[in-house]
Amino acid sequence: MGNWIDISQVLHDKIPVWPGDTPFEYKVSWGMEESGSVNVGQVTMSTHTGTHIDAPFHFESDGKKVIDLEFNLYIGPALVIHVDKPASIGLKELEGINLSGVKRLLIRTDAWQDKTAFPESIPHIEPVLAAYLAGKGVRLLGLDLPSVDPLDSKELNAHHELNNQGVHILEGLVLDQIEPGDYELAALPLPLQQADGSPVRAVIRKMK
Ligand SMILES: N[C@@H](CC(=O)c1ccccc1NC=O)C(=O)O
Numbered sequence: 001m002g003n004w005i006d007i008s009q010v011l012h013d014k015i016p017v018w019p020g021d022t023p024f025e026y027k028v029s030w031g032m033e034e035s036g037s038v039n040v041g042q043v044t045m046s047t048h049t050g051t052h053i054d055a056p057f058h059f060e061s062d063g064k065k066v067i068d069l070e071f072n073l074y075i076g077p078a079l080v081i082h083v084d085k086p087a088s089i090g091l092k093e094l095e096g097i098n099l100s101g102v103k104r105l106l107i108r109t110d111a112w113q114d115k116t117a118f119p120e121s122i123p124h125i126e127p128v129l130a131a132y133l134a135g136k137g138v139r140l141l142g143l144d145l146p147s148v149d150p151l152d153s154k155e156l157n158a159h160h161e162l163n164n165q166g167v168h169i170l171e172g173l174v175l176d177q178i179e180p181g182d183y184e185l186a187a188l189p190l191p192l193q194q195a196d197g198s199p200v201r202a203v204i205r206k207m208k
């Protein structure tokens with residue numbers, strides 16, 4: 001087994017967020033001077049900032065919350081594939097890729113290069129891919145992009161279709177140094193009872 005590799009975005013006050021969404025902020029809300037003994041921090045952030053998972057409640061009012069998600073899904077073997085800067089990701093882009101036995105699929109697109117700014121546009125997941133992935137046994141889809149749908153989509157067809165097919169979503173990965181292949185993944189959501197999404201610390205290590 002290789003060393004664990006961090007594939008998460010660093011959370012700091014300048015991390016780009018979805019246009020109009022809550023900026024990330026960390027501050028010491030109760031300092032050493034005031035408390036007499038400790039620094040106590042406070043984090044303000046959107047659940048969709050940086051590397052994160054979506055719970056179905058993000059796009060369906062009666063959908064599962066983060067606490068309801070099966071956390072075992074976010075730990076275990078994962079296949080990393082590289083689909084270089086596609087216009088979109090559909091059946092054609094996955095042609096020739098053997099997905100048998102793959103439960104967790106991470107797609108490196110390199111389409112979000114400058115992670116200091118929110119992208120103007122991104123390749124999206126074609127909704128037809130959801131049934132194909134589910135048919136192959138894929139249950140978790142991870143991407144180096146901030147969404148599985150086009151940024152201006154209000155229908156969120158890929159989000160809905162993936163959810164209908166039982167494929168869970170992991171977004172905002174950092175995969176630009178990662179060679180395609182078999183890895184082990186850990187990207188656990190926080191035990192947030194009410195939330196529609198959760199930041200994760202995503203790490204992988206090479207299998208074999
Ligand atoms: N679907 C995106 C997030 C998203 O759509 C969003 C995130 C924050 C504020 C507004 C958003 N969408 C608004 O149309 C995601 O899954 O991360």
Ligand SMILES: [Zn+2]
Pocket residue numbers: 047048052053054146171197
């Ligand atoms: Zn999200």
Ligand SMILES: [Zn+2]
Pocket residue numbers: 054146147148159169171
């Ligand atoms: Zn999403």
